[in-house]
Structure formats: C-alpha cells, structure tokens
Amino acid sequence: xxxxxxxxxxxxxxxxxxxxxxxxxxxxxxxxxxxxxxxxxxxxxxxxxxxxxxxxxxxxxxxxxxxxxxxxxxxxxxxxxxxxxxxxxxxxxxxxxxxxxxxxxxxxxxxxxxxxxxxxxxxxxxxxxxxxxxxxxxxxxxxxxxxxxxxxxxxxxxxxxxxxxxxxxxxxxxxxxxxxxxxxxxxxxxxxxxxxxxxxxxxxxxxxxxxxxxxxxxxxxxxxxxxxxxxxxxxxxxxxxxxxxxxxxxxxxxxxxxxxxxxxxxxxxxxxxxxxxxxxxxxxxxxxxxxxxxxxxxxxxxxxxxxxxxxxxxxxxxxxxxxxxxxxxxxxxxxxxxxxxxxxxxxxxxxxxxxxxxxxxxxxxxxxxxxxxxxxxxxxxxxxxxxxxxxxxxxxxxxxxxxxxxxxxxxxxxxxxxxxxxxxxxxxxxxxxxxxxxxxxxxxxxxxxxxxxxxxxxxxxxxxxxxxxxxxxxxxxxxxxxxxxxxxxxxxxxxxxxxxxxxxxxxxxxxxxxxxxxxxxxxxxxxxxxxxxxxxxxxxxxxxxxx
Amino acid sequence: xxxxxxxxxxxxxxxxxxxxxxxxxxxxxxxxxxxxxxxxxxxxxxxxxxxxxxxxxxxxxxxxxxxxxxxxxxxxxxxxxxxxxxxxxxxxxxxxxxxxxxxxxxxxxxxxxxxxxxxxxxxxxxxxxxxxxxxxxxxxxxxxxxxxxxxxxxxxxxxxxxxxxxxxxxxxxxxxxxxxxxxxxxxxxxxxxxxxxxxxxxxxxxxxxxxxxxxxxxxxxxxxxxxxxxxxxxxxxxxxxxxxxxxxxxxxxxxxxxxxxxxxxxxxxxxxxxxxxxxxxxxxxxxxxxxxxxxxxxxxxxxxxxxxxxxxxxxxxxxxxxxxxxxxxxxxxxxxxxxxxxxxxxxxxxxxxxxxxxxxxxxxxxxxxxxxxxxxxxxxxxxxxxxxxxxxxxxxxxxx
Numbered sequence: 021x022x023x024x025x026x027x028x029x030x031x032x033x034x035x036x037x038x039x040x041x042x043x044x045x046x047x048x049x050x051x052x053x054x055x056x057x058x059x060x061x062x063x064x065x066x067x068x069x070x071x072x073x074x075x076x077x078x079x080x081x082x083x084x085x086x087x088x089x090x091x092x093x094x095x096x097x098x099x100x101x102x103x104x105x106x107x108x109x110x111x112x113x114x115x116x117x118x119x120x121x122x123x124x125x126x127x128x129x130x131x132x133x134x135x136x137x138x139x140x141x142x143x144x145x146x147x148x149x150x151x152x153x154x155x156x157x158x159x160x161x162x163x164x165x166x167x168x169x170x171x172x173x174x175x176x177x178x179x180x181x182x183x184x185x186x187x188x189x190x191x192x193x194x195x196x197x198x199x200x201x202x203x204x205x206x207x208x209x210x211x212x213x214x215x216x217x218x219x220x221x222x223x224x225x226x227x228x229x230x231x232x233x234x235x236x237x238x239x240x241x242x243x244x245x246x247x248x249x250x251x252x253x254x255x256x257x258x259x260x261x262x263x264x265x266x267x268x269x270x271x272x273x274x275x276x277x278x279x280x281x282x283x284x285x286x287x288x289x290x291x292x293x294x295x296x297x298x299x300x301x302x303x304x305x306x307x308x309x310x311x312x313x314x315x316x317x318x319x320x321x322x323x324x325x326x327x328x329x330x331x332x333x334x335x336x337x338x339x340x341x342x343x344x345x346x347x348x349x350x351x352x353x354x355x356x357x358x359x360x361x362x363x364x365x366x367x368x369x370x371x372x373x374x375x376x377x378x379x380x381x382x383x384x385x386x387x388x389x390x391x392x393x394x395x396x397x398x399x400x401x402x403x404x405x406x407x408x409x410x411x412x413x414x415x416x417x418x419x420x421x422x423x424x425x426x427x428x429x430x431x432x433x434x435x436x437x438x439x440x441x442x443x444x445x446x447x448x449x450x451x452x453x454x455x456x457x458x459x460x461x462x463x464x465x466x467x468x469x470x471x472x473x474x475x476x477x478x479x480x481x482x483x484x485x486x487x488x489x490x491x492x493x494x495x496x497x498x499x500x501x502x503x504x505x506x507x508x509x510x511x512x513x514x515x516x517x518x519x520x521x522x523x524x525x526x527x528x529x530x531x532x533x534x535x536x537x538x539x540x541x542x543x544x545x546x547x548x549x550x551x552x553x554x555x556x557x558x559x560x561x562x563x564x565x566x567x
Numbered sequence: 568x569x570x571x572x573x574x575x576x577x578x579x580x581x582x583x584x585x586x587x588x589x590x591x592x593x594x595x596x597x598x599x600x601x602x603x604x605x606x607x608x609x610x611x612x613x614x615x616x617x618x619x620x621x622x623x624x625x626x627x628x629x630x631x632x633x634x635x636x637x638x639x640x641x642x643x644x645x646x647x648x649x650x651x652x653x654x655x656x657x658x659x660x661x662x663x664x665x666x667x668x669x670x671x672x673x674x675x676x677x678x679x680x681x682x683x684x685x686x687x688x689x690x691x692x693x694x695x696x697x698x699x700x701x702x703x704x705x706x707x708x709x710x711x712x713x714x715x716x717x718x719x720x721x722x723x724x725x726x727x728x729x730x731x732x733x734x735x736x737x738x739x740x741x742x743x744x745x746x747x748x749x750x751x752x753x754x755x756x757x758x759x760x761x762x763x764x765x766x767x768x769x770x771x772x773x774x775x776x777x778x779x780x781x782x783x784x785x786x787x788x789x790x791x792x793x794x795x796x797x798x799x800x801x802x803x804x805x806x807x808x809x810x811x812x813x814x815x816x817x818x819x820x821x822x823x824x825x826x827x828x829x830x831x832x833x834x835x836x837x838x839x840x841x842x843x844x845x846x847x848x849x850x851x852x853x854x855x856x857x858x859x860x861x862x863x864x865x866x867x868x869x870x871x872x873x874x875x876x877x878x879x880x881x882x883x884x885x886x887x888x889x890x891x892x893x894x895x896x897x898x899x900x901x902x903x904x905x906x907x908x909x910x911x912x913x914x915x916x917x918x919x920x921x922x923x924x925x926x927x928x929x930x931x932x933x934x935x936x937x938x939x940x941x942x943x944x945x946x947x948x949x950x951x952x953x954x955x956x957x958x959x960x961x962x963x964x965x966x967x
Contacts, residue, residue, distance in 0.1 A: 100600075100603050100604055343860075344859075344860070363859070363860055368862050371862045378853040380853065383853045383854065384853040386875070386876065388876050389875070397861075401861060401862075
C-alpha cells in the first residue's frame with residue numbers, strides 16, 4: 021500500500037535577529053492510511069512545527085527551506101494556495117491544544133462545525149448539521165442534539181476538545197493532526213477525550229499524527245512512535261517495541277523519568293507538634309463556599325501532597341494557609357501557635373516561615389528584575405543583609421539550586437529556560453529561610469525530564485534543610501515520587517487522607533480509585549483493558565458525575 | 568456628467584490593467600508563487616499604485632506659472648511637499664547611518680533595528696529640543712522686537728516682495744517670523760513638556776494606587792475621573808481658564824502657570840485610566856502576590872514591582888499625550904486664552920496670520936506665513952508619533 025503522507029529530508033528554519041536559524045534538521049516521516057503516528061519530545065523539539073508542515077503550512081517567521089511534503093501524490097511545499105485551500109480542512113484537519121482559544125467565541129459550535137463542509141462543497145448545511153449531531157453522539161457528548169447550539173464558553177474544556185475533534189471529522193479527512201489535545205485537561209477528562217478520539221479515528225480509518233510530551237498517552241493512541249530532540253529524529257519504531265526496548269540513550273532517559281521514588285520515612289512520633297495544622301477551614305469566594313471543613317497536618321521534614329482535579333479547592337486551601345483568602349471558619353496554626361487569618365495581620369517572622377513556589381514561573385518572577393535582585397530582596401528584607409554579605413548569600417542560594425552564580429546573577433528571567441526559572445522561584449522561597457513551603461503545581465508546566473530535576477532538587481533540599489512541603493498537584497505520578505502523605509480533595513471537601521503507601525493500595529475511596537485508574541500507564545493495552553473492565557460510560561468525568 | 572464618465576473610464580482601464588498585469592506576470596515568471604497566488608485585489612493595488620506614481624511625476628513637471636501669468640499654486644505646493652519629503656527622508660537616512668557608527672554599543676544596536684520613520688522622528692525631536700534650549704542664541708531677532716517692514720513675504724527674494732534679512736518674512740506688525748518660530752519652540756514645547764510630566768505624575772501615581780488598593784479608593788477616584796472625562800476637554804479648559812484669568816489678575820500669578828495646572832489636571836484623567844488598567848493587569852501577577860506575602864509596603868509594590876513593568880505603555884502614552892497637550896496649548900492660544908502676547912507661540916502665530924491663507928491662489932509665497940507655524944506643530948506631532956509607534960512595536964514584540 022502506498023503512503024498517504026511522505027515527508028523527506030524536511031528542513032525548517034525560523035527567523036530570529038535578522039538571520040535564519042534551523043529548527044528542524046532533516047526529518048523523514050511516512051504515514052499510511054489509517055495509521056496513527058505519535059510524535060514525542062520536549063518543548064522546543066519541533067513537534068508542532070512538523071505537525072503544521074505536514075499540512076504544508078508554517079507559522080509566521082518560519083519557512084520550509086528544504087525537503088518535500090507529499091500528501092497523496094500532491095507536493096504540499098510547492099502547491100498553489102488554491103490547491104492547498106482545497107485540501108486543508110477537507111482532507112487534512114488539525115486539532116489544536118487549546119480548543120477554547122481555537123473556537124470563535126462569537127459563534128455557536130454547530131455553525132462553526134458546518135463551515136468546513138459547506139465551504140468545501142462536501143455537503144449542504146442541513147446535512148452537515150445532522151452529521152454533526154451524529155458525530156457528537158459518537159463522541160459521547162452529553163445532549164448531542166442540543167449541545168451544538170451552545171457557544172464555546174457554555175461547555176466544559178473536555179467537551180470543547182471533543183467538539184473540535186468532531187469539527188475536524190466533519191469532512192471525513194484522510195489525515196488529522198492532533199497537537200497536544202489533552203495536555204491542558206484533568207486526568208479524568210483526559211481519559212474520556214482519549215477514548216473518544218481513538219474510537220472515532222478507528223471507525224473512520226483516519227490516519228493521524230498525535231503530538232504530545234506524555235509517553236503514557238502516546239502509548240495508548242499511536243501505532244508507531246517517533247522521538248524528537250531539538251529538531252532531530254532520535255528514533256522511530258512501532259509502539260510496543262519502542263516501549264519495551266528503546267534503543268537510544270535519550271529515549272531511555274525519557275522512560276526512566278517515571279522511576280524516581282523517595283525512600284519511605286519513619287512514622288511521625290506520637291504527640292509531635294505539626295509545623296502546619298489546618299483545622300476545620302471553611303472558605304468562600306463571595307457568598308459561595310468553596311472549601312468545607314478542611315483539616316490536615318503537615319509535620320516537620322514531610323511532604324503532604326494535596327491531590328484533586330481543577331476546581332477541587334487545592335489552590336484555595338493554599339490561599340487560606342498563606343492568608344490571602346481569610347477563611348470564614350476554622351483556624352490555621354504554625355508550630356502550635358495560631359496564626360491571624362489575614363496575612364496583613366501576621367508579623368514579618370510569621371510571613372517568613374511560610375513561603376510559596378508558583379506553578380507559572382513566568383508570572384512568578386518580575387520580568388524587569390535580575391535574578392540577583394529577585395533572590396536578593398528577601399535576603400535583604402528578612403535577613404537585613406546588604407552589599408557583599410547579600411551578594412554572598414545570593415551566590416550560596418544559586419549554588420543550592422545548581423545555577424552558576426557568576427553566570428546567572430545579572431540575567432533577566434526572560435533569559436532563562438522554564439526549568440531554570442522554576443529553580444529561581446525555589447531560591448527566592450529558600451532565601452527567606454522558611455520552615456514550610458507551599459509548592460503549587462510547580463512541575464505541571466514543565467517537560468518530564470526538567471520536572472524530574474525539580475523534584476529531585478526539592479527532595480534534596482528537604483533532606484538538607486528539614487523543610488516541610490505542601491505539594492499541590494493533579495499529577496498522581498508526581499505524588500507517587502515525592503509525597504509522604506496524601507490528601508485527596510473533591511469539590512472543596514477532603515475525601516480521603518493518609519500515608520502514601522496506604523493511599524496507593526486498595527481499598528480506596530471511590531473517587532481516589534477513579535483518579536488512580538484514570539492515570540495513563542505506559543502499557544499500550546491499558547486503555548483497552550480499562551474500557552473492557554468498566555465500559556465506556558464508566559470512565560472519567562461521566563463516572564465522577566455519577567458519584 | 569463628464570466627471571463620472573471620466574472616473575468610470577479610468578476605473579475600467581485600471582481593472583483591465585490589473586488583469587493584464589497578473590496574466591503577464593504569470594507568463595513572464597513561469598508561474599512563480601508570487602504571481603500564481605496573487606489575488607485580483609492585490610494586482611489592482613499594484614496597478615493603482617503605479618498609476619498614481621505616473622500621475623505624480625507628470626504633475627511635478629507642470630509649469631509653475633500658467634500661461635495667463637498667474638502662478639499655478641497647486642504645482643508650487645506639490646513641489647514643496649515632494650522636496651520636503653525627499654529632504655526629510657535623506658536627513659533621516661543620514662541620521663540613522665550616523666547613529667549606526669557613532670555612540671555606545673547599545674545605541675548602535677538600537678539604530679541598526681530602527682525603521683526610517685523612527686529615526687526621522689528622533690531627529691525632529693532632537694532638533695526641536697536643541698532649538699528650544701538655545702532659542703536665545705539662535706534667533707536673529709527678539710521675539711517681541713518690532714522691525715521696520717511689516718508683511719515681508721517669505722523666501723527672501725526682493726523681486727517677489729521678500730527681504731534677505733528676514734528669510735521667512737515678517738508678520739503683520741513687523742516681527743521676524745523665523746525668530747518667533749524659534750522662541751515659539753521654547754514657549755510652546757517647553758510648557759507642553761512640563762504639563763505632560765505633571766499630568767503623568769498625578770495620573771500615574773493615582774492610577775497605580777487605585778489598582779493596588781482597589782475597594783472604595785478605586786471607586787472614588789475612578790468615578791471622579793469619569794465625571795471630569797465626561798466634560799469635553801477643550802470647553803472645560805476654556806471654562807477653567809476664564810475663571811483662572813480673574814484669579815491671575817487678583818493674585819498676581821502668571822496665567823501660564825494656571826494653564827499648565829489646568830491642562831495637567833484634564834490630561835491626568837486619561838493617564839489615570841491607562842495607569843489603572845495597566846496596573847490592574849500587573850497586580851494579579853504571582854510576583855506581586857509573592858511581594859505582598861513577603862510583607863512589602865505599598866511604596867515598594869508601586870514603585871519597585873509595578874512601575875518597571877508599566878514603563879513601556881506609559882512611555883508610549885507619554886509621547887501621544889505630549890502631542891495632545893501641545894495641540895491643546897496651541898488651540899487655547901489660538902482662541903486667545905493660552906500663552907499671552909507678546910510671547911511667541913505657534914498657536915497664536917497661526918491665528919494672527921490666518922487671513923493670509925486667502926492669497927494662496929495667486930501668491931503662494933505670501934500664503935505660506937500661517938502655514939509655517941502650523942507646519943512646525945504638524946512636524947513635531949508626526950515625529951513624536953513615529954517614535955511612539957516604533958516603541959510600541961518594539962515593546963509589544965510584534966513581527967512586521
């Protein structure tokens with residue numbers, strides 16, 4: 021059988037500072053009809069660029085400098101605009117990472133759905149609308165007859181992502197490019213979208229390129245996997261071979277990320293005073309309660325992971341502890357001493373003891389200040405150090421986070437990579453010499469290898485400095501690797517809590533069980549087995565709704 | 568009727584030309600992507616542009632004086648415009664070339680990435696600043712000095728009623744226009760600069776304060792600003808100036824000081840709006856939260872955390888606001904309540920010489936008199952806007 025898509029020696033360049041720098045250095049790719057190829061790699065590996073080039077398209081300031089892209093006998097690199105217009109949307113479709121940003125907020129879903137087929141003359145508007153409802157039904161969207169008449173902001177993120185998949189399917193394309201379609205979703209939402217995408221791709225025998233940085237996801241979706249590193253192909257083979265016997269060191273290191281685990285710690289002695297104690301906290305935004313009677317303790321040198329989906333109240337709990345959102349009821353004590361609920365009423369020393377590391381290092385560091393100023397401020401503010409003393413202390417902190425002081429002291433945050441920025445965020449927290457640090461999704465915006473580095477650093481610092489962490493995350497793999505105790509939250513209520521070993525072995529609370537079972541595993545049969553075991557209507561959000 | 572017919576014929580010719588242009592292009596370049604994917608509208612644009620260029624060249628070489636002996640004013644002004652444009656472009660190009668080879672590494676890099684419009688704007692601003700500062704030394708005569716001849720025509724050609732001693736002529740009571748233009752730069756630009764700074768100080772600090780503290784203070788200030796903004800600014804300024812002129816007489820304080828305060832107050836409302844909006848988007852950032860949780864005071868938050876991040880939009884606004892203030896002063900002076908005679912001011916000069924514009928049809932050089940001051944205002948406004956556009960472009964990170 022001939023190839024549907026053949027890419028040969030593809031080279032792509034991007035324009036920066038008046039010169040063209042290579043982004044992709046000669047990548048080959050072949051795809052047959054009905055085949056799914058997984059493209060994985062870190063950010064900056066060129067996954068999305070290749071995905072777009074497969075449609076003969078490049079972003080502004082980027083050009084295809086060499087190589088060919090042939091789709092079903094048509095050379096897309098040299099094709100005329102008119103010819104490409106006839107193919108894109110009709111025979112090649114694209115599903116973007118953020119459905120919310122890709123839908124036009126001013127039009128109803130079904131109107132956007134019918135646009136492609138009508139424009140391409142594939143079908144009439146009324147036929148296309150019927151077909152849309154049919155696709156919504158196949159993708160198991162709730163109320164398929166009516167959901168199309170809503171606006172994008174009226175449906176949830178996971179539903180929107182499925183509506184976008186339906187839209188891509190509207191002309192029954194031969195090839196769909198999925199660019200990280202589930203990266204921004206919760207695990208329970210992700211699993212539904214994955215199941216839907218896979219079902220529909222199989223049913224219509226569509227070829228697909230599935231771009232992601234999550235290995236476990238790609239293992240479920242793809243027939244074969246291509247690993248990329250900085251614009252070069254590392255290796256390619258079929259999914260099972262790739263998972264069981266990766267050849268290259270880089271691929272092995274990607275696989276090994278999931279192995280990081282900390283040794284068990286001894287049990288907390290009875291009667292020990294917890295560093296942080298949250299008692300019966302109820303908090304509200306406006307008049308609506310978002311936290312209900314939340315209680316847990318964090319002991320010295322321990323990590324408590326707070327787990328839950330978005331909207332479960334994890335971050336709100338953190339805001340209550342820091343005093344940004346004074347709780348309506350309950351109390352928060354530190355080393356046995358009750359803290360004022362509002363941060364403005366706390367003393368400087370009380371503020372110093374509890375520090376925070378943020379999810380988005382981009383917004384957590386002032387872009388107009390140098391690294392030296394960012395870390396130096398708390399050193400000066402709390403420690404009163406000035407001049408060379410301050411400089412020495414900042415250097416010491418930079419050493420601790422494994423950044424070379426002489427190189428990084430005078431840089432701006434924009435001159436750092438994502439992982440380095442997150443390290444600076446850690447150093448700023450350490451500069452206050454706290455006992456307790458809240459880590460709010462600190463690794464969720466990072467690539468797996470980089471995230472692992474951050475986790476190891478946090479673990480080392482804990483061992484050295486005896487820090488306590490409250491680790492907010494929705495990623496259970498992270499919990500497994502770093503937590504001592506786990507608190508599971510849902511709708512502002514603590515559903516279950518206890519030591520990690522207990523939490524990860526049955527019996528679970530039904531919700532914990534669902535969360536755990538929704539985390540994709542590296543086994544390519546995992547999704548099939550799960551669907552067989554539970555049935556399509558008992559996974560993900562659908563199951564959450566039934567609780 | 569013939570006008571409509573002529574228009575229809577030209578349009579048809581252009582449409583046909585566009586079609587031929589595209590087909591010919593495709594044939595000559597053997598279907599290169601530029602011509603292959605060219606829309607009809609784009610082809611029409613090229614042909615239209617070419618047609619306008621041809622017409623402009625033809626018009627430029629028309630005789631300056633009609634056969635009847637009357638000067639062809641349109642051609643005269645058109646030639647001046649084209650010559651002025653070329654001189655400005657060449658000056659901007661040379662200035663940029665100079666900037667690329669002289670100065671520190673930082674400024675050289677800046678000049679390398681600078682478009683021609685921005686270097687023109689910077690050149691204009693520098694010249695104005697220089698003239699304003701050294702007005703007393705540059706100007707050949709005093710600004711209030713009444714010389715012998717009144718209404719001397721610009722150009723310095725005695726045959727046309729000029730005088731080489733007054734290259735730009737004299738006004739209706741015999742003051743040298745060149746000297747008054749130079750002193751006008753000092754008065755008008757200087758006062759506008761001070762006023763804009765004051766407006767930014769008031770509006771900026773209150774705006775950031777409102778954004779940081781929110782709550783009732785924000786409500787109070789914002790609603791107050793809404794009320795002030797609801798009154799048309801020129802009428803409001805006229806009203807306040809009328810009141811101030813009474814006070815100025817009573818208290819013996821120059822009216823100019825009141826004018827600065829009044830315009831600063833009115834313009835600070837616009838600055839407040841911007842500073843508050845920019846501040847609000849910065850205040851929600853995690854680094855502000857981190858600073859608050861550290862226990863930092865209000866002053867540190869506003870001046871050390873928020874201000875550096877708001878600098879780019881504020882600077883851009885400063886350029887625009889400066890133009891508006893400048894035009895407002897000129898407008899007030901034109902209406903007779905701004906900068907008081909005998910101080911030279913461009914707005915007053917335009918008003919005083921305005922009747923001469925009626926001579927444009929038969930004596931272009933005489934009609935220039937009011938346009939000189941108006942041109943000085945226009946040139947600075949354009950220059951500042953070029954620089955502001957460039958800065959906005961740079962800070963927003965847009966690609967061209």
